[in-house]
Amino acid sequence: FLRSTGRPLTYFTFEDTLTQIGLGYGFLFLLGWYSLRTQWIALAVVLVGYWLAFVLYPAPPVGFDTTTVGVAADWPHWLSGFAGHWNKNTNLAARFDLWFLNLFRREKPFAYNGGGYLTLSFIPTLGTMILGLIGGGVLRSDRSHRDKVRWFVMAGLIGLASGWLIGALGLCPVVKRIWTPSWVLFSGGWCFLLLAGFYAVLDWQGWRKWAFPLLVIGMNSIAAYCIAELFRGAIGETLKTHLGQNTFKLLGEAYEPLLLGAGVLLVSWLILFWMYRRKIFLRI
Structure with a gap:
């Protein structure tokens, strides 16, 4: 609805933040009824499964004409080697959108998203939401203030380190725009650290004004x-x-x-x- 403002036709797009959350929220709601162990397993399945799906989809060959997918020939962020599986507008999710988005009535056929955003990014976004679900469980628990802050700090550091390491090793680039699994871990780490800080100041110490x-x-x-x-x-x-x-x-x-x-x-x-x-x- 918001994306269709000022357009002659309904603009069907599913990479918007609220849409991405909406696509995954039903699954998250169901997970909320399961144990913490199940939630961690679900997180692993989502991230590893999405990573594997991208890996199994062929990367663009050497010498590929990037301009055919809306990427300038001298674009400095084009990825090579194993990381090429996540390249802009040539990855698995981009191919899905080429089919899926053309099922809807459009002003002109969909070829690619200018920003490289993807409908299927809601899957790793669900991973971020699961981290939020787990973090919410910690907040609601009967742990002491100190234990809660310690948990968030440790989880934050582990998330930061693992996300960065996976990217540094070339196993999965840290790309926010397409919400790669490594980005889920890296950004989730920052979120937990920030939550630790806010919780310590606002809830533990009571400095709220x-x-x-x-x-x-x-x-x-x-x-x-x-x-x-x-x-x-x-x-x-x-x-x-x-x-x-x-x-x-x-x-x-x-x-x-x-x-x-x-x-x-x-x-x-x-x-x-x-x-x-x-x-x-x-x-x-």
């Missing part, structure tokens, strides 16, 4: 997402209209996106704050 701006956004995360998707451009243009077209270039053009983004974020936060004060929260 400073986090109020984050609370306003977190309490209305769906509204925040919709504002960003539907009104980000309009808010930015409105700010330029009323504050001046060159206002956000005060530090030079290189910093214009940063300053403009900060302005858009402030306006969005004020909208969310207004909703928070009136207890208006979007729920699913």
Whole structure:
């Protein structure tokens, strides 16, 4: 729905963040009824199975014309060797999209995603969600504050190290855009470390007042997402209209996106704050 705004036809796309979460949420819900051991096994099956599927699909040959899949010939991120199985728009999931997305009515036939995003990325994204499920179980447990923080720190360090090592050994590149299994581990490690920090400060020590701006956004995360998707451009243009077209270039053009983004974020936060004060929260 959000991706179809301003288009003559419904734009069927499934690589969007919310869509990816939605595709995996049913499986995650079912896993929530099973034991922690089963959840860890499910995580391993998802990551190893997805990795193996990519490995078994042939990588593009040497000398492949990358421009046929929307990749510039001099693109610096083109992968070689074993990592080539995950190359942009030539991997297994890209081939799936070439078939799947053309089953829907479109303005023109689908050939490739310009950003390299993939529908099947919801599978490793499910791995990230399983990590969240496991982490949530730790938070809800009767462990002491110290034990919870220790668990998240250890899990975070293991995730960071394993994700980085798998990428460094050339077994699976760490690529956020297509949510590779190594990225699941690497990013999951960072998430656990950040969660350890926030939990220690907010729940263990009780220092909460400073986090109020984050609370306003977190309490209305769906509204925040919709504002960003539907009104980000309009808010930015409105700010330029009323504050001046060159206002956000005060530090030079290189910093214009940063300053403009900060302005858009402030306006969005004020909208969310207004909703928070009136207890208006979007729920699913």
